[in-house]
Every structure is written in structure tokens, then in C-alpha cells.
Amino acid sequence: MSRHDFTGTVVGRLAALADHTRKDGLAPDLRKDVARRVLDLLGNSLAAHSQPSAAAVIGVATGWGGNEDATAIGTGRRFPAATAALVNGTLAHSMDSDDTHLPSVLHPSASVIPAALAVAEATGASGAALLDAAGVGIEITVRLGMGGYDEALGNSEFFERGQHATSICGAIGSAAAAAMLYGLDAEGIADAMGIAASFGAGLLEANRTGGSVKRTHCGWAAHSGITAAELARHGLTGPPTVIEGRFGFLHAFCGDRADAAKVVEGLGEQWELPGIFFKPYPCNHFTHAGIDAARELRDRGVRPEDIVGIELGVPAPVLRTIAEPAESKAKPESGYHAAFSGPFTVARALLGGSGLGVGHHDFTDAMAKDPETLRLAGLVRCHADERSSEIYPHQFPAVLRVNTRDGEWHEARVEFNRGGPRNPLSDDELAEKFRLNVGGRRTSEDTGQVAALALGLGDALDVAELMAAVRD
Incomplete structure (x- = not known):
């Protein structure tokens, strides 16, 4: 049990939203939005298996071994939840085809959804519970990114400092999603996020001059989020002012330009989630x-x-x-x-x-x-x-x-990017993107089945059924 009072702190307010959603669920339109993101992520992940980053991370995961709790997408293998999330987050981000939030410029689904899928499968959660947890985790991730966005600068302070906000903030969002699916209460969810704040990492130099390490960032964020939630389950605690404190998350990464108020502005009333852009093209x-x-x-x-x-x-x-x-x-x-x-x-x-x-x-x-x-x-x-x-x-x-x-x-x-609210992709276009991602490795019947299972997650579908469909 937590020894801290999170009342009124930023992480406490985020955890309260997560706990409320865990009990009462997301609105139907938000659940549908997350289901579309699950389908998008599965296709992006299946497309990445020919990449060296996939071979490297799958090789490491296989060496680690452990309980076969959750599916590594497209591998025929199952691993402990945190390890499966490492593999799947790496796959999800390897083709640079994952969704983007503006103006924070984060790719939130590529870390949060792998974490949520792994824990949901490991715990036998329903599709609805998966969508609720992933939706909250994505919302938290991009709101943390907005806390580091400087309106006057017109850019993210994370990026100005060469930091990959996607993975740094994604570790905390993944922790929230994992903690919800593990059934932790508000204090436990806050502790999980507080622990994960010490685990987030990622540098952007590879974008400039080469190296493939960036592909692993979302996998490590997902792995870190689950690990943090598991540690919270076993009694480890996080600081109550982990986000806004003098030595907390935002000040440590963004200094005086950070604005903790942006993280909780309109929280629970104005959702960033449905405005996140899908990528029609697998590039930056x-x-x-x-x-x-x-x-x-x-x-x-x-x-x-x-x-x-x-x-x-x-x-x-x-x-x-x-x-x-x-x-x-x-x-x-x-x-x-x-x-x-x-x-x-x-x-x-x-x-x-x-x-x-x-x-x-x-x-x-x-x-x-x-x-x-x-x-x-x-x-x-x-x-x-x-x-x-x-x-x-x-x-x-x-x-x-x-x-x-x-x-x-x-x-x-x-002026208006394809895939965003002003120029959206339809369900059919997302299904076509999934078909192109799997690239002939599956029959049209198989691709249609996966699309139907993903888009139908809100109907209390067992997550294990969906993951079995993308295991091989």
C-alpha cells in the first residue's frame, strides 16, 4: 500500500482518471478510436519482421526466456508480458508508420498498446478493458508531451534537447495502462507511473546521422511501463510530485520551459485521443x-x-x-x-x-x-x-x-496532413493499410478476420483470440 498522499498532485489526478475509467469505461466513440489504433499497430508490427531491429530484439527475448504469458506478434512465440511488450513495441515503431499526436509530436500508440496488449493477454482481460487502458495510457502519454511543449518556441523542449519524448513519456503512459489491467487502485496506478518516470529514455541523434537504436525506444518504454506496474503491485512506491517536482519528470527533462498545468488542463473532459494522426506512409x-x-x-x-x-x-x-x-x-x-x-x-x-x-x-x-x-x-x-x-x-x-x-x-x-482530423483515413483505408503491411504473407480472408477482430474489440472480445490470429 502506498505511503504517500497523491491528492491534488499531477500524477494523482492522472491516476484518478485512470481509476475512474477502469471502473466505468471509456465512451463508445473513444473505444472505437482506440480499436482503430490497435488494428493500425498490428499491421505496422507485422510489416517489421524483416528488419534487423526485429531480429535483434527477438533474439534477446528468446535468450531471456520465461513464462509464456503474452504473444510476440508474428513470431509464433510467447514471452513474459514485459518481454512480449519489448518485442511488440520495437516492431510497432520499426517501420515509422505509427500514429502521431500534434503538437507534441509523439507517437503514443507504439509503446502504450503493446504494453496493454501484453498485460491484457496475460491477465485474460476483455477487449473493452484493453481499449479503456490503452486509451488512458495514450492520453497520459501525449499530455505529458504537451507539458514539455513551448508555445513561444513553437516546438517541444524534449526535441530541442535531443530527447525522444515518445519513449520518455510513453514509459509512463504504458505504466498507467498496465496498472489498470493489473487491477491496481488509484494509488497503485500513481505509484506505477511514479516508478516509470525513472525508467523513460531515448535520444534522437540516430535520426540525424544514422543507427537503428531508435526502433527499440517504444519497445523499451512498453517494457519499462509493465515492469513499473509489476513493481508497484509488489509494494514499490513513487514520489507524489514525480511530474511537477523540482527534481521531477518535467523539470529534469525540460527545465524551466516545462508547464505541468498543461498536463491536466481539461483532463477527463477534453480528450486528445481522437485528434491523434494516423500515418498513411511508413516514413517520418x-x-x-x-x-x-x-x-x-x-x-x-x-x-x-x-x-x-x-x-x-x-x-x-x-x-x-x-x-x-x-x-x-x-x-x-x-x-x-x-x-x-x-x-x-x-x-x-x-x-x-x-x-x-x-x-x-x-x-x-x-x-x-x-x-x-x-x-x-x-x-x-x-x-x-x-x-x-x-x-x-x-x-x-x-x-x-x-x-x-x-x-x-x-x-x-x-497544409492539412492526410490521416488527421481535417483529412481522415476511413476504416476501409486503415484495413487497406493493414493489407499492404502484411504484404502477401496472409490471405485476404486472414487479413479481413484480423481487421474484424481488432475493430470489434469493444464488444467484450477476449484479447487472446485477437493475439492468436497474429501470432504466426
Whole structure:
């Protein structure tokens, strides 16, 4: 039993929301929203099995062994809940196709849903209980991210300091979800989050200069969240002012720019959850508007072979991620790094791409060496666009200008990202994304069954049935 009084503290208020939701459930529309995110995550995870990050983490998990409590998606294996969450969170984030909250720029589902799935399967929870826990965990994750967002700066202080807020905040959201499914009360949920606040980690340098470690960040956050909840079950406690304290979470990571009030503003009344953007393309979200602009120009009849110059205007803060260093963005070292390149993604979209616009086939190591793609990518000059900077980070807009051999300039501006509330993906489009993600490894009957099971989770479905459908 906790020795602390959490009344009125930030973590106490978050835990109260979690406890209330555990008992009374989410509203039906919020449950449906989370079910869509579960389907999206399963497809993103199944698509990642060819990646080195998948082999590395599955190899480590297999060496650890342990109780066979929860499914590692697509592996045919079961592991302890925290280990399964490590594998599944890594898979979910490996293809850079996971959802994004704005303006915090977090990918919340990739850590929280793997944690919730693992504990729900291990405990025999219903689909409704899974959705309730995952929904609250996602909400907590993005609200913590907003506590580190500086309106005047127009960017996240986490990102300004090179920290991966997705995994840092995701560890706490995952802990809340896991604690709910373990049946902990408000104090236990608060303790789990307080413990997890010491476990979150992640640096963003790999986005700039290479390395695949970022793919494991959401897996480690999910693993940490479950571990924290298990420790809370066994009596470990967290500090009551873990979020807002002088040596607490926000001050430690974001310093004086942090604003704890944003974390609980409108809590339980105004949900961030339904406004989180789905990704139609498996690449960094900052690149998506440029892709859509390139698709528009192609649809207007601009031919790649006629292009002699390309200008890509984006919000100033995203240049460091998708445009710098310019040499490596124009000629990425691998397919994975190509997914973080504005020049490369624009080039692939101008050449026709695949999937829903561009797809996994556009980000293979072989495609990263494709001569025509590299020719076009080498023509791209990235710059800060004033209008895009004004809109960012509530959208990730872009303007694309292409010069052709006849001396004409062709321009397309995209201000509302596809997959967001202003330009949403339908259930059918999400199901199509799932089909493309599994890439012929499953029959259309199998993909339809998984989609139906995921979207029907709110009907008290046993989570084990869904996980059995994606085990192999």
C-alpha cells in the first residue's frame, strides 16, 4: 500500500482518471478510436519482421526466456508480458508508420498498446478493458508531451534537447495502462507511473546521422511501463510530485520551459485521443506533406524526367530532422534512413511510389541506391517556409516547387496532413493499410478476420483470440 498522499498532485489526478475509467469505461466513440489504433499497430508490427531491429530484439527475448504469458506478434512465440511488450513495441515503431499526436509530436500508440496488449493477454482481460487502458495510457502519454511543449518556441523542449519524448513519456503512459489491467487502485496506478518516470529514455541523434537504436525506444518504454506496474503491485512506491517536482519528470527533462498545468488542463473532459494522426506512409511524419504535394504535381502531369530543379519548403524546426545534414539526406545510407529524408521521399513520390502513396517498397536498402531516385533527391533544396512555420506543429505542412525543362515552375502546397482530423483515413483505408503491411504473407480472408477482430474489440472480445490470429 502506498505511503504517500497523491491528492491534488499531477500524477494523482492522472491516476484518478485512470481509476475512474477502469471502473466505468471509456465512451463508445473513444473505444472505437482506440480499436482503430490497435488494428493500425498490428499491421505496422507485422510489416517489421524483416528488419534487423526485429531480429535483434527477438533474439534477446528468446535468450531471456520465461513464462509464456503474452504473444510476440508474428513470431509464433510467447514471452513474459514485459518481454512480449519489448518485442511488440520495437516492431510497432520499426517501420515509422505509427500514429502521431500534434503538437507534441509523439507517437503514443507504439509503446502504450503493446504494453496493454501484453498485460491484457496475460491477465485474460476483455477487449473493452484493453481499449479503456490503452486509451488512458495514450492520453497520459501525449499530455505529458504537451507539458514539455513551448508555445513561444513553437516546438517541444524534449526535441530541442535531443530527447525522444515518445519513449520518455510513453514509459509512463504504458505504466498507467498496465496498472489498470493489473487491477491496481488509484494509488497503485500513481505509484506505477511514479516508478516509470525513472525508467523513460531515448535520444534522437540516430535520426540525424544514422543507427537503428531508435526502433527499440517504444519497445523499451512498453517494457519499462509493465515492469513499473509489476513493481508497484509488489509494494514499490513513487514520489507524489514525480511530474511537477523540482527534481521531477518535467523539470529534469525540460527545465524551466516545462508547464505541468498543461498536463491536466481539461483532463477527463477534453480528450486528445481522437485528434491523434494516423500515418498513411511508413516514413517520418515531417515528410508526409511533401509526399502529398509531389503526388499532386505528378497527377497534374509533371514528369520526373522533365524535372531540373526542386524546392521543398517546410517548417523551420523540422529541417534538422528531414533536411540536415544535406549530403546524407540526398543520399541516405540505407532504406531506414531514407524514411527520414525530405529529398528522398519527395523523389519517390514523384516517381510514383507504392502502397497508399509511398510504401515499404520505397524504403528498402536497394531503393536507397536507385539511380533515378538519387538523381531527383539530389535536385531538392530544402528551406524554411514562412507559412508552414506558422502552422507547425499543429500540422506538418509543406510547399513543393518543381522546375521543368521548359522553364516552368509548378507548385503544390499542402497544409492539412492526410490521416488527421481535417483529412481522415476511413476504416476501409486503415484495413487497406493493414493489407499492404502484411504484404502477401496472409490471405485476404486472414487479413479481413484480423481487421474484424481488432475493430470489434469493444464488444467484450477476449484479447487472446485477437493475439492468436497474429501470432504466426
